[in-house]
Amino acid sequence: MADVKKIVECVPNFSEGRDLEKIEKIVENFRAKKDVKLLDYSNDEDHNRLVVTVVGEPLAVKEAVKNAVGTAIELIDLRKHEGQHPRMGAVDVIPFIPIKNIDVKEAVELSKELAKELWEEYKLPIFLYEDSASTTARKNLAKVRKGQFEGMAEKVKEPEWAPDFGEREIHPSAGVTAVGARMPLVAFNVNLGTADLKVADFIAKKVRHIGGGFRYVKAMGVSLDDRGIVQVSMNLTNYKKSTIYAVVENIRTEAKRFGVNVVGTELIGLAPMEALIESAVYYLGIEDFNMDQVLESRIME
Amino acid sequence: MADVKKIVECVPNFSEGRDLEKIEKIVENFRAKKDVKLLDYSNDEDHNRLVVTVVGEPLAVKEAVKNAVGTAIELIDLRKHEGQHPRMGAVDVIPFIPIKNIDVKEAVELSKELAKELWEEYKLPIFLYEDSASTTARKNLAKVRKGQFEGMAEKVKEPEWAPDFGEREIHPSAGVTAVGARMPLVAFNVNLGTADLKVADFIAKKVRHIGGGFRYVKAMGVSLDDRGIVQVSMNLTNYKKSTIYAVVENIRTEAKRFGVNVVGTELIGLAPMEALIESAVYYLGIEDFNMDQVLESRIME
Numbered sequence: 001m002a003d004v005k006k007i008v009e010c011v012p013n014f015s016e017g018r019d020l021e022k023i024e025k026i027v028e029n030f031r032a033k034k035d036v037k038l039l040d041y042s043n044d045e046d047h048n049r050l051v052v053t054v055v056g057e058p059l060a061v062k063e064a065v066k067n068a069v070g071t072a073i074e075l076i077d078l079r080k081h082e083g084q085h086p087r088m089g090a091v092d093v094i095p096f097i098p099i100k101n102i103d104v105k106e107a108v109e110l111s112k113e114l115a116k117e118l119w120e121e122y123k124l125p126i127f128l129y130e131d132s133a134s135t136t137a138r139k140n141l142a143k144v145r146k147g148q149f150e151g152m153a154e155k156v157k158e159p160e161w162a163p164d165f166g167e168r169e170i171h172p173s174a175g176v177t178a179v180g181a182r183m184p185l186v187a188f189n190v191n192l193g194t195a196d197l198k199v200a201d202f203i204a205k206k207v208r209h210i211g212g213g214f215r216y217v218k219a220m221g222v223s224l225d226d227r228g229i230v231q232v233s234m235n236l237t238n239y240k241k242s243t244i245y246a247v248v249e250n251i252r253t254e255a256k257r258f259g260v261n262v263v264g265t266e267l268i269g270l271a272p273m274e275a276l277i278e279s280a281v282y283y284l285g286i287e288d289f290n291m292d293q294v295l296e297s298r299i300m301e
Numbered sequence: 302m303a304d305v306k307k308i309v310e311c312v313p314n315f316s317e318g319r320d321l322e323k324i325e326k327i328v329e330n331f332r333a334k335k336d337v338k339l340l341d342y343s344n345d346e347d348h349n350r351l352v353v354t355v356v357g358e359p360l361a362v363k364e365a366v367k368n369a370v371g372t373a374i375e376l377i378d379l380r381k382h383e384g385q386h387p388r389m390g391a392v393d394v395i396p397f398i399p400i401k402n403i404d405v406k407e408a409v410e411l412s413k414e415l416a417k418e419l420w421e422e423y424k425l426p427i428f429l430y431e432d433s434a435s436t437t438a439r440k441n442l443a444k445v446r447k448g449q450f451e452g453m454a455e456k457v458k459e460p461e462w463a464p465d466f467g468e469r470e471i472h473p474s475a476g477v478t479a480v481g482a483r484m485p486l487v488a489f490n491v492n493l494g495t496a497d498l499k500v501a502d503f504i505a506k507k508v509r510h511i512g513g514g515f516r517y518v519k520a521m522g523v524s525l526d527d528r529g530i531v532q533v534s535m536n537l538t539n540y541k542k543s544t545i546y547a548v549v550e551n552i553r554t555e556a557k558r559f560g561v562n563v564v565g566t567e568l569i570g571l572a573p574m575e576a577l578i579e580s581a582v583y584y585l586g587i588e589d590f591n592m593d594q595v596l597e598s599r600i601m602e
Contacts, residue, residue, distance in 0.1 A: 007600070009596075037600065039599055039600070055596075055600055099596065099600075184596070191588075244581075244585060245584070245585065248585055262586065263586075264586050264587075264588045265585050265586050265587050265588065266587065266588055266589070267587050267590060267594055269594065270594055270595070270596045270599065271594060271595065271596065272595075272596045272597065273574045273578065273595045273596065273597045273598075276577075276578045276581040276582070276585075276595065277574065277577045277578060277581065278581075279581040279584065279585055280545075280577040280578065280579075280580040280581040280584070281577070283546070283580065283581070283584035284545060284546065284549055284566050284577075284580055285563065285564075285565050285566050286565075286566050286567065286568050287492075287565045287566065287567055288567070289568060293568055293570065293571055293572060294571070294572065294573075294574045294577065295310075295400065295485070295571045295572065295573045295574065296573065296574045296597050296598075296601060297574075297597075298340055298571065299308070299338065299340070299356055299400075299601065300597060300600065300601065
């Protein structure tokens with residue numbers, strides 16, 4: 001009966017973590033805007049960086065982000081910027097994350113529309129990255145950002161590093177920005193009943209993509225010294241395809257080889273409800289389950 | 302940072318399931334109202350009954366329900382009402398269900414406020430029921446409604462059946478209405494790998510409150526003839542206290558006695574995300590989990 005409402009998340013990173021007045025002016029673009037909800041923002045003085053988390057209707061979010069980029073270009077001069085975190089622009093990176101009634105493809109389209117507008121309105125050159133990337137090398141933000149602001153004027157002149165939008169010249173004060181779409185990231189750790197880091201390392205290698213494990217899992221072994229245990233620390237980059245329960249059960253299976261038990265798990269930060277509900281549906285064995293049976297799913301429409 | 306928004310659900314039942322014009326006039330009270338969202342409505346001609354599901358900000362929902370009751374009193378005359386479903390008023394029953402940032406106590410208060418207003422504005426006598434009930438006998442809607450509209454004029458004169466709001470006289474055309482608060486109901490079934498109904502009956506008796514089982518579980522054995530299996534069919538009346546995973550694991554344990562396996566489960570209708578996420582947290586063994594880590598939980602605030 002009701003219109004299907006699309007919800008996208010956006011987490012733009014701005015290169016200003018110290019001047020609270022400037023930070024407020026940037027964040028102001030996300031306040032009291034129709035169909036846009038500011039979920040969180042946090043600035044880090046050492047990193048000299050501001051991370052904003054905003055959700056809402058795709059076009060409204062895109063518009064608010066565009067305005068915030070305009071504010072950032074006015075207020076931030078990368079030629080005077082120092083901080084521990086690597087960065088290449090006044091706005092370093094703008095990822096769009098599909099949340100509800102929108103898939104990655106549509107989020108990619110949205111990211112490309114924003115990229116085009118940022119170039120046309122502000123003459124800000126854009127690299128598309130992650131799922132929006134035009135080449136495999138550009139999928140990885142670290143590769144795109146390599147050389148940082150200081151090296152970027154040269155880098156964009158290299159044959160393979162022309163910006164996706166814009167010319168082979170950086171914005172004098174604002175540098176370049178990476179814009180793209182990606183699935184929500186789920187940070188999930190599995191704790192093992194042993195102090196032997198080799199066990200966690202072994203299992204991390206087995207469970208992760210590069211070791212032959214799950215396609216959308218990045219993993220490493222970590223020692224939790226205060227608890228005398230070790231942990232397989234993971235990022236699930238597509239929780240719909242590499243599911244939490246499958247990963248946890250795989251780790252349980254591998255741990256048996258060492259006579260080690262899974263003693264607990266941790267969800268770090270936020271996760272979409274679907275990432276957790278899929279595990280409930282698996283373990284409870286619910287037949288013909290549909291996410292529309294979740295009350296909140298209906299309320300959000 | 303944002304204001305904490307309370308969300309309550311209300312499922313008023315109106316005694317009109319046939320006249321689409323009247324139904325639309327009643328439902329109209331829930332359309333295009335600020336902070337009120339009409340989730341669903343369905344009318345049944347045999348039952349001659351309309352069930353509306355609405356969610357939103359508590360005071361806004363209460364106001365919309367009050368207006369809908371006013372419309373129903375104008376349009377429905379119980380003296381001319383026929384239908385298979387038991388009923389005692391033009392508006393038979395109005396349950397409030399806490400969904401977010403509101404507990405049952407507050408929902409009880411809300412139900413009592415509405416009850417008071419319905420008496421004062423429409424001279425409609427009210428029985429408080431479920432968690433709002435003033436006596437144990439009134440908790441159960443079936444007991445309150447016994448005698449139905451036709452017997453209610455006499456019933457309210459019995460010593461123990463004075464309405465909670467109003468005098469010992471029914472509204473001439475609209476009868477009386479039950480108003481109350483209750484936890485969301487989760488309808489959950491567990492399928493067993495046997496055709497023997499006695500097994501499902503035995504387990505249903507073990508798992509349910511009256512048989513010594515879980516406090517907030519109602520259960521019965523059912524035969525699924527087309528599939529050649531049986532089922533423990535349940536209502537969980539407080540999913541926070543009698544959790545889905547605990548009930549399923551208990552049924553699994555009891556079924557072992559017969560060498561029978563749980564072959565699947567079913568969620569009927571809607572459930573709050575928390576009911577399912579609690580099971581994910583249990584099976585995955587997530588330490589220090591907080592519902593605020595669920596993205597949708599943050600978006601809804």
